[in-house]
Amino acid sequence: MGKHRRSRGGGDDEAETDAASQELSTGTAVAQPQQSTIPSEIANGERDSRESSSHTHSSGSLKRSAPDDDEGWTKVERGNKKRKKVPREGSNNYPAITFSPSAKLFAKINLAMLRDLVLYLFADGTGPNWVSVSHRPYFRKIVVLMVPGLEEAMFNEAVNFEKYTSGSASNQDRTETTPDDYYPRPLSAERLPIALQGFANMFPHLWPVKAPGDDKYMKLHSPMGTFLTAPMSKNKDERKGPKPAREPSGWKNERTRITEFLATLEELETAGHLIHPALIENEERRAAFRVPDGWVVSKVDKLEDGEVPEADIEQGSVTAGRECLALDCEMCMTGESEYSLTRISVISWSGDLLMDELVKPEKPITNYVTQFSGITEEMLKPVTTTLQDIQQKLLELITPRTILIGHSLESDLKALHFSHPFIVDTSLIYPHPRGPPLKSSLKWLTQKYVNREIQKGGANGHNPIEDARACLDLGENLFRRLARAGTAYKAQGGEAGGLITGKTSAAVDWGDPSKGPGAGATYQIGCKSDADVVSGVIRAVKGDADGLEIPGGGVDFVWGRMRELEALQGWWNKNRVESGNSDGGPPDSDTKLDEKLGKSPLEQCLARLSASLETIHANLPPCTAFIVYSGSGDPREMSRLQAMHSQWKREYNTPGKKWDQLSVKWTDEEEQALRRAVKKARQSVGFIGVK
Structure with a gap:
């Protein structure tokens, strides 16, 4: 998970976080454990408080040992402080998260507030002002489940699941809100549909939650990424412009191959790239692929064409035998909101200028935007080179072993009408501190990580050669340092990305969790069904019987996702499935129906979901926080x-x-x-x- 803030936790602890980032890591890096506040027997749920009786009573000072001792000095442990026992349910010090009916809310809570609640419970996040947390040090574990497909309208007493349509259409066009829209709704079994009555046994309220997104730009942000990534707030001095990068704890000055930083299919799709057919794993979809008019794709039949045999790779080479080219383009306006290519610069890994061409757009230029592009009317007057000429030169220059490096390359490749599968984008490998969809500017990154100022042309605009060199330097700086600037990585300094946290975590998800945000977790458990998720969560909570992989007592933080309701609702992203995404795709639609659970497939699915959650709940140890969230509402019309x-x-x-x-x-x-x-x-x- 990305970065988070530092603060004092309502008087329960004094810890403050200095690291550049901390992760829930699908729980990976939370802040330093509150060892001075949380007794160890509560943290791991294993030790008995009677162990304290064996400790020697002393002031904790150092003293000379007896002559026959092996060591010259010994430290006498303090034994006068009694260890706390795990509180009994109903006792005065049992941990709780409560909402007061007299509390004042003025809007829905958002998903980031749920995330910050987790950080407060297990780290040093700011205390929430929308719920009351009692006896925080006694929380032993946190289990969080994402269940896409759940909607508030499903919990109405009179709901008819046979005629159910997603959401409540009557609320969509309202411009005014009332407290009922954002206050939590008490749950009671007698006022819930039979299929969902189990929720009332586990949770006191249903909370309306605002999913992450941007109303202005009409986008829904990733609920999964938002929950598992937290921005680190900065102090007043840190906000004053970019500062030289500081190495995180556990950082090693080792080289990392550039291939480790290639943009994933999901990242390319999210950024808006035209996906190269070599990236499409689904054979039918690849066969049906047609290059859009005016576009060209590089000559790469399959991804394996770009691989270089290990014997041909020089030891310690960060390029891994690949040809790395930095590319930058400048565009001018040829319409009200249309930009066309007017200059392209390509630089080799060694810094040689391979191409620097001015281009004559097919459409008349309406605005040269010289202050940004550096292009003037006089510069383009003698130019006859067309976009098609540049495309042919790129086809000759770019091979299957070529990796293109640039900043927000989707803009450059759209202007070039060109697609290539091997992309390293500095806006991705140096993520914005506040997370996507925000991106740091190339100018800011170069000043911070390369200690060089660029784009100082003022009214003369940018220089694409300068920008391309900056991308090369940022890349080389990163590949040689074994770090991604904005994120603590598991490969760097151990399981927690170099941050010593004392907390362990598990990601339980469909497909391969190690290929998504779950890569930062201590353990990843792949699943093929919701039943597998239930088993995986229980395993993560309790640990393996033999302790060979997950030690006895389990992990501290578990994040999981149940997806059968999402599939039944038709919310599963089909594009990601067809392009070979790691989630494994939705389950078969011929799931056996059990009329004992309900009359409709939806009611039966909800009954199974409720039973699964109750099974997980029954297997949780005392003093465990249990959070379930849907992530979003119905995204189908938005996607269409x-x-x-x-x-x-x-x-x-x-x-x-x-x-x-x-x-x-x-x-x-x-x-x-x-x-x-x-x-x-x-x-x-x-x-x-x-x-």
């Missing part, structure tokens, strides 16, 4: 409209294509429909309880 908008933009920006020839339209009507769909997708729910 976003895909339509992307198609419209691609066609609109295609040279030679007229407005009346576009296959889709995008007017204010579609724009407002997308805004409503995003609003609906950001309506989620959460549940908080203590076992």
Whole structure:
């Protein structure tokens, strides 16, 4: 998980975090354990308080040992402080998370607030002002489950699951809100549908939760990434411009191959790249792929074509035998919101200038934006080079073993109408401290990590050669240092990315959790069904019987995801499945129906989900915080409209294509429909309880 803030935890501890980042790591790095506050028998749930009787009573000073002792000095342990026992349920010091009906809320809580609650319980995060946390040091474990597909309307007493449609349409167009929209709703079994009555046995309230997103830009951000990534707040001095990078604890001055930093398929899709067919694992989808008009793709048939035999790689080489090219482009406006390529610069890994060409756009330039592009009308007057000429030169220059390096390369490659599967993007390998979708500027990164100022041309604009060299230097600086700037990494300094936390964690998810945010967890447990998730969570909580992998007593923090309801609701991202994403795809639709659980497939699925959560709850040790959240509301209409908008933009920006020839339209009507769909997708729910 990324970075988080430092603060005092409501008087319960004095710890402050100095690390550049700390991770829940799907729990990995939380802050330093509160050893001075949390007794060890509570932290691991194993020791008996009677162990303290064997300690020698003393002031804790050093004294000379007896002559026959082996050591010259010995430290006498303090034994006069009694260890605390795990409190009994119902006792005065039993931990609790409660909401007072007299508390004042003015808006829905958001997903980041749930995340920060976890940081407060196990780290040194700021205490929440929307719930009351009692006896925080006695929390032994935290289990968090993400269950996409859960909606608030499902918990209405009179809901008819046979006729259920996602969400509550009556609330979508409302411009005013009432306290009922954001105050938690008490749960009682007699007022819930039979399939969901088990929730009332585990949680006192249903919380309306606002999913992460951006209403202005009509986007829904990743609920999974938001929960598992926390920004680190800075003090007043740290906010004053970029400072030289400091190495995290456990950092090693070792080289890392550039191939470790290649953008993943998911990262490329999120950034808006045209996905190269070599990245498409699904054979049918790859066979159906058609290069859009005006675009070209590099000559790479399959990803294996880019691999270099180990025997051919020089020892210690960060390029791993690959040809690394830094690329940067400048664009000018050829329409109201349309940009066209006017200059391209390509530099080799050794710093040689391989290409620096001015390009004549097909459409007339309406604004040279010289203050940014550095392009003037006089510069382009004698130019006859076209976009197609540049594309042919790139096809000759770029081979299957070529890796392209740049900053926000999706913009450059869109201007070039070019696609390549091997991308290293400095905006990704140096993530923004506050997490996606924010990106740090190339100028800021270069000043911070290379200690050099660029883009000082002022009214003369940027120099693409200078920008390309900056990307090379940022890359070389990173590959030689074995670190990703904005994130603590598991490979760096041990399991916790170099941060000594005293907390262990597990990620339990469909597919391979090690290929997503779960990579930072101490343990990853892959699953193929929700039943596997239940077993995996219980295993992570209790540990393996033989202790060979997960030690007895289990881990401190568990994050898991149950997805069968998401699949039944039709919320599963089909594009990611078709492109070979690591989640393994949705389950088969021929799941056996059990009429004893309900009359409709949805009701039966909810009954199974409720039973699964109760099974997990029953296996949790006392003093465990249990949190369930849906992550988002129904995203289907939003995804449909976003895909339509992307198609419209691609066609609109295609040279030679007229407005009346576009296959889709995008007017204010579609724009407002997308805004409503995003609003609906950001309506989620959460549940908080203590076992």
